[in-house]
Amino acid sequence: MVFGTARAVKSHRLGRRRKKGGSRLPIAPWIMITLVCVLVASALTAGFVTLIRSGCGSDVWRVTVAASPSLAGALDDLAREWESQDPKVDGQCVGVSVSEVSSSDASRGLTGQWNEKTLDTEPIAWATDSQAWIDWVGGSEVTAGYFQADPVVLGESKPVLAVAESTAESLGWVGGEPPSWSDVLDAAAAGDLTMAAANPRTSTEGLVTMLNAVGDGEGGIDPSAMSRFGEAIDAGMSAENAETLVDEILASEDPALTGKAFTTLDFQVEDINLDAGLEEDPLIPITPAGSGFNAVSTYQVLDGTGWVSPGDGKVATQFGAFLESAEAQEELAGADLSPVDDAAAASISGETVHEAVRAWQALRRDLNVLFVVDRSTDGTAGGDVAGAELATVAATVEQLASTSQAGLWAFGDGATEDNWESLAPLAELSDDNRSEMASAISNLGDQALYEGGSPLFKAVTDAYTFMAEHAVEGADNVVVVLTAGGTDSVSSPSIDETVDDLADASGSLSEPVSVVTVGFDAADADNLTRIAEATQGWYIEAPADGGVLDQIRSMG
Known part of the structure; x- marks a missing residue:
């Protein structure tokens, strides 16, 4: 029921209409028939002339x-x-x-x-x-x-909040000065308004609205505003885009759009009203003061x-x-x-x-991360950086929230038949599992390196396949590869084949998985960059402080 009227839920395509419609004029049937004949004849003549003039054919x-x-x-x-x-x-x-x-x-x-x-x-x-x-x-x-x-x-289009007219009037947002973004977030915190936000990473309306909501007025980002914006969304609702938000609400047990503030673009408001039949209490566009980014x-x-x-x-x-x-x-x-x-x-x-996107991702998502550590003598510069690789893993795991998941693999020529081994299963970082991960890292540091070349390419593709099968919905699913190498003299795939295989696999996933490559010492940055970017991931030079969590988060 929408405002007391039973209705079937439509799919809302909030794209622009090709032409704006005009008003209908009463025309006699004989005039219409004559007009159609003239137009058809004109179109045929124009088409023939165009064909003769162009001479291009197909x-x-x-x-x-x-x-x-x-x-x-x-x-x-x-x-x-x-x-x-x-x-x-x-x-x-x-x-x-x-x-x-x-x-x-x-x-x-x-x-x-x-x-x-x-x-x-x-x-x-x-x-x-x-x-x-x-x-x-x-x-x-x-x-x-x-x-x-x-x-x-x-x-350009202008980002607005689509708010039911009755809700806007009750908040004093009609007929006077527009609210600031701080006013909007205050209303959400007080429970007077529910934020319904489109995801900034999957929609333009979400991205541009967020940039306005968290701006510091000088072209930068206000961290406190970002935190408040995230809290308002946590207390409200979010979806891939404005279209999905509206559809989900109208299909729910409580389909009313009153009391909510939708992050939309200006032209979308009219489309929602038309498609949802909101004649009695239509959504109206509210542009918070300070929204200067269109x-x-x-x-x-x-x-x-x-x-x-x-x-x-x-x-x-x-x-x-x-x-x-x-x-x-x-x-x-x-x-x-x-x-x-x-x-x-x-x-x-x-x-x-x-x-802004990095900050948003840090607030909104847990990590589901598999650490894949090169323990070959070639991939650790003969052992010089082996300890630094493990220190990086340990520091990053320490920073992960308890709701995140982590696992640990090591690879090297002769590790197993596949040249890699699982040392800690992918699991949520409860106190027990965090302790198990710390023990696995420590034990790996006590083991000898695998002598010889690095089976990097096969280890990465196998790890990616594993994570694709164990991806967590709503989390950042990441394979973090740590090496001082970047080539593979052990397994059969070439760098080109590896990149192509990863790109094909990445394009077929319903839940994205990215590879982050972390290079130590004289690592082959070009190869590691290609591997990472084939999955929309990033290459990172190993930081001096041992942690890479901020860089992983920055992938967006």
């Missing part, structure tokens, strides 16, 4: 543009319109094919290994519904050069990825120029994109985006 070279769901419809229309104008690059008829990929999925694919099975063809350009995702992807050394310097700005939609050519040829880049760049034209901008405005406020667009840096 000989059109198209490149792929990955676009977020909220932009894909409008961009697909514009791609057809552009192609009808007979564009050419170096004498070749060209066009673009728009592939719908969520911004979060695209960001993971671009920071790791793009999986064509799940994400479609590797894109030549990326149209995302917030520049924050570009900042996220471009934040590492490997991906910093992926994008052209100046993006094509498509427009979701700026941009189009950028990925000319630094390694798979974009100069010719492909020219096609994508030419389409980008078309998107800046007056006719394209008019089409985008019809898809509910507003002109960009330049000051708001530049108010938060890419470093701040990373800092």
Whole structure:
């Protein structure tokens, strides 16, 4: 029941509508029939003229543009319109094919290994519904050069809280000064409001809202605000995106949307009201004071990825120029994109985006981590760093919460038939299990190293397969590999085969698992980086203090 009316629950697609609808005019049937005939004849004539003019037939070279769901419809229309104008690059008829990929999925694919099975063809350009995702992807050394310097700005959406009108009135948020984010969090702490937040790592509405809620007003992050924001979500509810939140509530025993504050973008509020039939007490957009960071939609050519040829880049760049034209901008405005406020667009840096996501992850998730320690003489520089590797594991385990899980493997030539052995089972870190882990680390330190080469590649792939089978829903599932090596002279896979196998496995998982490689001494940073990034993980240089928990958390 919604406001006392029985209804069937619909699926809420909170993407932009391609065109804004107009009012209906009464037209006599004979006029309508005549008009349709004229339009059909005109369309056939125009199509014939276009075909004669272009002369391309099916000989059109198209490149792929990955676009977020909220932009894909409008961009697909514009791609057809552009192609009808007979564009050419170096004498070749060209066009673009728009592939719908969520911004979060695209960001993971671009920071790791793009999986064509799940994400479609590797894109030549990326149209995302917030520049924050570009900042996220471009934040590492490997991906910093992926994008052209100046993006094509498509427009922007404003992050808002969607609150039932009756709830907003009861809180005094209608007709006066808007509440600050501190006021919103105060209301949530007092129980006057329930926060319903979209996940910042899987949705644009969640990411941009969080950046506004926890900003310090100077382009950085306020840790206390982040803590309060996390507490409000813990006391309320969260889901992958705003669409899922609404669906879950409407399908529950108490489907009312009153008393809740949904993190959404401005255009989504109208969609929720229309789809949920909220005529009596509609949701209204509330923009908390100080919310200066908007979701700026941009189009950028990925000319630094390694798979974009100069010719492909020219096609994508030419389409980008078309998107800046007056006719394209008019089409985008019809898809509910507003002109960009330049000051708001530049108010938060890419470093701040990373800092905020790291802090969010640290608050929200437990770790499910398998430590895989290289105990070969090659992988420990002949024993010089063996103690440092174990000290790193011990220091990290000590910092883990009791609700996290941890396990320990060691590998080396001749360790077992598989060249690795399990020394502590993957288990929650209760007092007993934490003690067992400490004993396993200590005992490993008393054992002799395995003489010879390091079976790194097989150990990593076996550990990844194990963790994929033991992934914990809602946790950060991580394989932490510690070595002073980076090559494998023992097992059969090459570095290229290992990276491909890990990327294929990563793309097929319902619950993500990442590899973090920790390099000691003169470790092969290039190989360890490739291994980690194939699973959306990171390479870390071993810290002097022995712990790596903060760096693991920073993966987001």
